[in-house]
Amino acid sequence: MPASRVMPTNESADLIEVVRNLADKELAPRAARAEAGEDFPRDVFKTLGAVGVLGLPYPEEHGGGGQPYEVYVQVLEEVARVWSSVAVGTSVHALSCFGLVNYGTERQRQAWLPDMLGGHLLGAYCLSEPHAGSDPAAITTRAVRDGDDYVLTGAKAWTTHGGHADFYQVIARTSDERTDISCFLVPAETEGLSADPPERKMGLTGSVTATVRLDNVRIPASRRIGAEGGGLKIALAALDSGRLGIAAIATGLAQGALDEAVAYAKSRTTFGKPIVEHQGLAFLLADMEAAVQTARAMTLHAARLKDQGLPFSREASIAKMVATDNAMRVTTDAVQVFGGYGYTRDFPVERFMREAKVMQILEGTNQIQRMVISRALARGTTATITTVNREKH
Incomplete structure (x- = not known):
């Protein structure tokens, strides 16, 4: 429903x-x-x-x-x-x-x-590298200034839309200083930019993920976004918003699995009645519903903080962690509701379960989210009370 x-x-x-x-x-x-x-x-x-x-x-x-x-x-x-x-x-x-x-x-x-x-162009976000995923400051892709241009060299791993995007937002190092990292907008047709064959993934197989290679990619300096050395700040701020996106997607995925499980439980009969009427399974469905609703509430709370211009980084990490962990549990339980059929590709819950796993990894693993949350607690914050004008939108 x-x-x-x-x-x-x-x-x-x-x-x-x-x-x-x-x-x-x-x-x-x-x-x-x-x-x-x-x-x-x-x-x-x-x-x-x-x-x-x-x-x-x-x-x-x-x-x-x-x-x-x-x-x-x-x-x-x-x-x-x-x-x-x-x-x-x-x-x-x-x-x-x-x-x-x-x-x-x-x-x-x-x-x-x-x-x-406007939807005429499709973008890709290039931050992670083969040896720099959870630690973006460790990237090695370089952008060297050459007159009015920059020349980019390196490789970006796990790039969604790699090889299919029309433009790439690339985060690259502009000096040997750990945090001297800048942001560039690179058109897909730029000479020297290429993509490896797509990764062979467990799930999200309709989404292309590939390593993007930059081999002396020359772009005008006008394609640098923000100040030189300001790219890490851009990347981390973007990830806060991106985590809300993944939290929402995980919630939607869990909702889809719950819908399939409830429909099946109403139609499947054992011992003379639909299995939804057996308490053991009914309680499992109730826990699934509670998990979906919890994820949705946390995601909306973090989104509303962002809309009000209030700090939301900690709440985004909580939403991402809760929603994706819950999605993994809900999709696993949905397979259980279907029994043996749930383990086959004849029903979508098998696919949903495979797709849920990567949600715990995207936009920072859930171990990284726990690190973000615990550090925020260690720093301490002042509670914020604000009012919302619902008419402004």
Whole structure:
């Protein structure tokens, strides 16, 4: 059954309804086949761009949807409920636009954002490297200034849309200093940029993930986003927002698994009655529902803090950790509800369980999230009490 939602405006309520219908009628019928065939659905992103989803949380004056994160995370959840690969791709695209939106010059925004946010171009976010995942300050990809250009050399691992993106937000080192890292926007057609064959993954097989290689990639200095040496700040700020995206996707994935489990439990009969009426299984479903609702509540809380301009890094890490751990548990329990059938590819819960695992790894492993949370507790924070004007959106 669809999640119950309280949206901030009539416009956002209509948007959720549009996305929910699109997910059910256009995405759901294609998802299993595309995942089985490891087919990247580029056309789906064009459709999402046309309805405004790809640029939803960014300003309208640059081609975005102008919606608060409270709305954006719920849209992501509706997409993930039926097709996680597409939801992850949507979140990564937003991540790849983050630097330009928040740190670019007005001239850069006017030149590039309309096509990026309007869905004409698909982005990729290049931060991790083969030996620098959880520690972004350890990256070795270099950007060397050469007159009016920079020359980039290195390799970026685990790049969603690698080889299919139209542009890449690349985080690269600009000196030997550990934190002297900068951010660049690199067009896909730039000479020297290439992608390895896609990784062979356990799940999210409809999402292309590849190592992107930069072999003396020369770009104008005008494609640096923010100040030289300011790239690590951009990357870490982007990850706070990206974690909200993954929390929402994990919640949507868990909701999809719960929906399948409840429907099956109502239709499957043992000992003369539907299995949903057996207390042992009914309580399992109740725990699954509680886990989904908990994840949703935490994700919305963190998103609302962000919308109010309040600190939300700790809450984003909590949301990401709780939602993804819960998604792993809910999808595993959904397989259990189906019994032997749940272990076959004839039913979607098997795929959902495989997809849930990577949610605990994306945008910082859940061990990293625990580190972020514990460090915030050690620093100590002052409780914030604020009021919200619900009419402003």
